[in-house]
Amino acid sequence: MGNHAGVQRLPETTTTPSRGITESVTASHEFKVTNYRALDGVLGVGKSVKSATFSVGGYDWEIRFFPDGDRRESASYASIYLACLSPAAKLDVSTKFTLTVLTQRAGKVASMDDTRCTFSPTSVTWGWTKFVEKSKLKSPDHDDAYLITIRCDLTVPKEPSTECKGVLIEVPPSELPGHLERALKDKKGTDVTLLVGGREFTAHRFMLASRSPVLDAQLFGPTLKKEDARRVEFVDMEPAIFQMLLHFIYTDSLPPPTCDDSQVGGYGTAEMQHLLVAADRYGLHRLKLICEEKLCRGIKVENVMSTMALADRHCCHRLKDACVAFMSQPDVMGAVVRDDGFKHLIGRCPMLGLEESHESKYSEPQI
Incomplete structure (x- = not known):
C-alpha cells in the first residue's frame, strides 16, 4: 500500500492504544x-x-x-x-x-x-x-x-468536543407570558377600556393590535377618532369568553380550567365553541386550532350536532372530519338521526353522504 503522491509505505496494521472513547x-x-x-x-x-x-x-x-x-x-x-x-x-x-x-x-x-x-x-x-x-x-x-x-x-x-461536566446550568422557561399576564392584571399603563356585556376590561392597545389584525384595524385604523380608540365595545360575546380571549392575547395560552364537570380537557364544550367563534372573528389562528383540538377530544352524542354545525360555519375541516367519524359509528347514528338538528345539518352539509342510508336505516317505523 502507498501514498500516491510520492509512494509512502505503511505496515498493514497500525494499533494505537487509547483510554478515551472516540466517536x-x-x-x-x-x-x-x-x-x-x-x-x-x-x-x-x-x-x-x-x-x-x-x-x-x-x-x-x-x-x-x-x-x-x-x-x-x-x-x-x-x-x-x-x-x-x-x-x-x-x-x-x-x-x-x-x-x-x-x-x-x-x-x-x-x-x-x-x-x-x-x-x-x-x-x-x-x-x-x-x-x-x-x-x-x-x-x-x-x-x-x-x-x-x-x-x-x-x-x-468525529472531531473531539469538550464538554463541561462540572456545573450544569439549567435555563428556566421563558418568563415573558407570566410578566405579560401580570401587566394585564395590574393594569399598569393600560390605555383602552373594553366594554363587553356590561363589564369593563382594561388593556394595552399595542398588545391587542400586535396579536390580532382585526383589533389592529379597529384600534389604529386611519379613520379612527382618538376618543373612539379609548373605549371599544364588543357585541355578541359573553364577558367570560372575552376574558379567556384576553388572557390568550397576553400569554398565548388558555387560562386554567374552572369547569368541575370537565367535558373538554377541563373546559366546557359550549365554552370552547364560543371561544372558537371569537378566535375566528379576531384572526387568532392558534387559539382557533387549540379550541378545535379540544372539541375533537370531547365529541359526544349530545354535542356532536352543534359541534358539526360550528365546524361547518367556521371551516374547521379536521373538527368536521372528527364529527363525521363519530356519527358514522352504528351505535351512535341511531341517536343522532333523531336529533332535531340532523335534517337541517344534512341540508347544509350534503357532502356527509349519510342522509339516505342512515335515515332509512334508523327511521321510526310507520304505523
Whole structure:
C-alpha cells in the first residue's frame, strides 16, 4: 500500500492504544465502472477515472481507479486509491477503510480490508498500485457493458468536543407570558377600556393590535377618532369568553380550567365553541386550532350536532372530519338521526353522504 503522491509505505496494521472513547461515523460508497472493456488498455498508464464526490465525517472523498495501473511497473494491474478532497487546513485525519472490487460475473475478486491511514496536507491519497490483476477484471465474453463495482467502506472519527461536566446550568422557561399576564392584571399603563356585556376590561392597545389584525384595524385604523380608540365595545360575546380571549392575547395560552364537570380537557364544550367563534372573528389562528383540538377530544352524542354545525360555519375541516367519524359509528347514528338538528345539518352539509342510508336505516317505523 502507498501514498500516491510520492509512494509512502505503511505496515498493514497500525494499533494505537487509547483510554478515551472516540466517536466515529462509517459510510459506504459504490463506484460503478460501466464501460470497463472500453477503458482496458485504452486509457493508458497513469490515467484514471474518478468516482463522484461523497462526504463522510465532514470530509469530501473520491475513489480514483487506474485501469492500466498508475505507473509502468504495475501496468498489468489495476491501481485504486482513496483521495481526500477537503482543504488542507481541515486535514490530518485518521481513517479506517476497506476497498473491494466486484465484477458482474465473478463477484468479489479483490479486497483490502480495514486499512488504517492518516490523510494530511502532504498525503491526500492512499491506496494500492497493484490492487488487482487486470486479467481478473476482463469479461469472459467480451461484453462491452461489463460492469465493475469498487466499494469503499470508510470510517472517520468525529472531531473531539469538550464538554463541561462540572456545573450544569439549567435555563428556566421563558418568563415573558407570566410578566405579560401580570401587566394585564395590574393594569399598569393600560390605555383602552373594553366594554363587553356590561363589564369593563382594561388593556394595552399595542398588545391587542400586535396579536390580532382585526383589533389592529379597529384600534389604529386611519379613520379612527382618538376618543373612539379609548373605549371599544364588543357585541355578541359573553364577558367570560372575552376574558379567556384576553388572557390568550397576553400569554398565548388558555387560562386554567374552572369547569368541575370537565367535558373538554377541563373546559366546557359550549365554552370552547364560543371561544372558537371569537378566535375566528379576531384572526387568532392558534387559539382557533387549540379550541378545535379540544372539541375533537370531547365529541359526544349530545354535542356532536352543534359541534358539526360550528365546524361547518367556521371551516374547521379536521373538527368536521372528527364529527363525521363519530356519527358514522352504528351505535351512535341511531341517536343522532333523531336529533332535531340532523335534517337541517344534512341540508347544509350534503357532502356527509349519510342522509339516505342512515335515515332509512334508523327511521321510526310507520304505523
